[in-house]
Amino acid sequence: MDLTLSPELTDFREEVRTWLAEHLVGEFARHRGVGFSWDAEAWDLRVAWDRELAAGGWLCLGWPEEYGGRAATIDQQLVFQLEYALADPPYRATTQGQDLFGPTLLHFGTPEQKARFLPPIARVEEFWGQGFSEPGAGSDLAGLRTRAWRDGDEWVIDGQKVWTSHGGYADWLYVLCRTDPDAPRHRGISMLVVPTDQPGVDIRWIRNVLGGDDFCEVYFDGARTRADLVVGEVDAGWGVAMGALGTERGTTMLAENLRLQREVELITEAARAGGREPTGALRRDLARAWTDARIAEWNGLRLMTAIKTGRGVDPVVQSSVSKVFASRAHTRLGETAMRARDAASELVGEDYALDRLQQVFLGTRAESVFGGTQQIQLNMLSERTLGLPREPRRA
Numbered sequence: 001m002d003l004t005l006s007p008e009l010t011d012f013r014e015e016v017r018t019w020l021a022e023h024l025v026g027e028f029a030r031h032r033g034v035g036f037s038w039d040a041e042a043w044d045l046r047v048a049w050d051r052e053l054a055a056g057g058w059l060c061l062g063w064p065e066e067y068g069g070r071a072a073t074i075d076q077q078l079v080f081q082l083e084y085a086l087a088d089p090p091y092r093a094t095t096q097g098q099d100l101f102g103p104t105l106l107h108f109g110t111p112e113q114k115a116r117f118l119p120p121i122a123r124v125e126e127f128w129g130q131g132f133s134e135p136g137a138g139s140d141l142a143g144l145r146t147r148a149w150r151d152g153d154e155w156v157i158d159g160q161k162v163w164t165s166h167g168g169y170a171d172w173l174y175v176l177c178r179t180d181p182d183a184p185r186h187r188g189i190s191m192l193v194v195p196t197d198q199p200g201v202d203i204r205w206i207r208n209v210l211g212g213d214d215f216c217e218v219y220f221d222g223a224r225t226r227a228d229l230v231v232g233e234v235d236a237g238w239g240v241a242m243g244a245l246g247t248e249r250g251t252t253m254l255a256e257n258l259r260l261q262r263e264v265e266l267i268t269e270a271a272r273a274g275g276r277e278p279t280g281a282l283r284r285d286l287a288r289a290w291t292d293a294r295i296a297e298w299n300g301l302r303l304m305t306a307i308k309t310g311r312g313v314d315p316v317v318q319s320s321v322s323k324v325f326a327s328r329a330h331t332r333l334g335e336t337a338m339r340a341r342d343a344a345s346e347l348v349g350e351d352y353a354l355d356r357l358q359q360v361f362l363g364t365r366a367e368s369v370f371g372g373t374q375q376i377q378l379n380m381l382s383e384r385t386l387g388l389p390r391e392p393r394r395a
């Protein structure tokens with residue numbers, strides 16, 4: 001990728017830098033780097049930060065202006081992501097709507113659905129959750145059993161979802177339901193948009209390893225939603241869901257990967273605490289962590305190039321490569337962090353208070369699972385890039 005900036009992009013970068021310098025101050029600055037995509041630490045502050053970004057016009061950059069975006073080019077989005085990652089703000093709270101459901105609706109939604117749902121996402125007024133996984137349907141998502149059927153002008157929904165990130169904060173869920181039980185597994189599934197504020201929806205928090213409330217179980221017992229709140233065609237939700245999972249590994253991954261570099265700096269500082277200098281195996285691991293962080297960044301840039309030019313590596317393949325590499329590198333980095341802290345890494349504060357590096361160590365375990373597990377990614381890569389025989393699949 002050619003990283004030389006045109007005069008227009010240089011001006012744009014200045015605009016981003018100036019805005020961040022003026023607004024990433026006070027409590028926001030004191031919470032630099034706080035949070036992950038999978039936890040709810042400092043939730044209210046992170047929501048406030050998202051609202052600050054929205055007021056400045058820095059959320060949903062690539063969306064059309066009519067839906068609350070600024071129709072930014074890929075280059076502008078790239079410049080923004082790089083500057084944003086360098087500034088190390090609190091982790092955005094409302095990524096479910098902006099990075100997952102919003103892009104899916106932009107692609108598959110009706111004009112009425114886009115006009116109704118996208119602007120409140122861009123203004124950080126309505127929150128979203130993804131209701132795909134079930135106790136018996138994760139990697140094997142097509143095995144989902146939550147049912148929906150028509151009753152006059154409404155859908156009625158029965159079933160259970162699990163691991164719904166930030167589900168307890170969600171005003172709306174986008175839910176995969178079986179709408180034709182007689183169709184083959186991958187057909188007869190529809191994506192319904194369901195309001196959470198109703199008696200038929202029961203959302204229960206699940207405590208995560210970081211000690212926080214993050215994901216949820218969701219029970220549907222006669223839940224209802226309007227007949228027109230189907231994303232894409234009825235019974236064609238599988239293709240829509242695959243589109244949604246694709247965006248899960250899209251352009252914002254670059255900023256995620258850039259966070260690794262900051263964490264390497266933190267670990268190096270920890271290893272040097274008390275005037276020590278890292279030696280032996282730790283020195284080697286730190287060098288590897290630094291190298292990993294650079295490779296993760298370059299993977300992100302390669303993905304952006306593929307998306308922008310439509311040339312080179314297939315973006316779906318590249319995003320999978322990036323995810324497999326970054327989640328492995330991040331897990332290793334968490335382990336190195338613990339070694340750098342030595343025995344102190346095992347001590348937690350009052351009420352299970354974890355420091356940043358302990359959070360990285362424990363939290364990164366989730367990265368090889370969400371958005372498609374490591375093994376599922378490797379299966380896909382082996383078929384698409386190496387041409388190995390397809391894994392046997394149930395019809």
Ligand SMILES: Cc1cc2nc3c(=O)[nH]c(=O)nc-3n(C[C@H](O)[C@H](O)[C@H](O)COP(=O)(O)OP(=O)(O)OC[C@H]3O[C@@H](n4cnc5c(N)ncnc54)[C@H](O)[C@@H]3O)c2cc1C
Pocket residue numbers: 038129130131132133134135136137138139140162163164165166215366369370371372373374375376379391
């Ligand atoms: C932090 C976090 C947040 C999440 N957020 C959401 C959310 O918001 N909404 C949502 O719907 N879901 C969410 N999930 C769920 C996530 O998508 C699933 O956990 C994931 O798809 C795996 O499904 P599973 O947990 O049922 O594991 P399983 O599918 O039961 O897998 C168990 C193990 O078997 C392996 N395995 C399974 N099938 C194969 C195969 N064919 N070949 C080789 N190995 C295989 C897997 O790789 C894994 O190691 C989240 C998960 C996490 C950890």
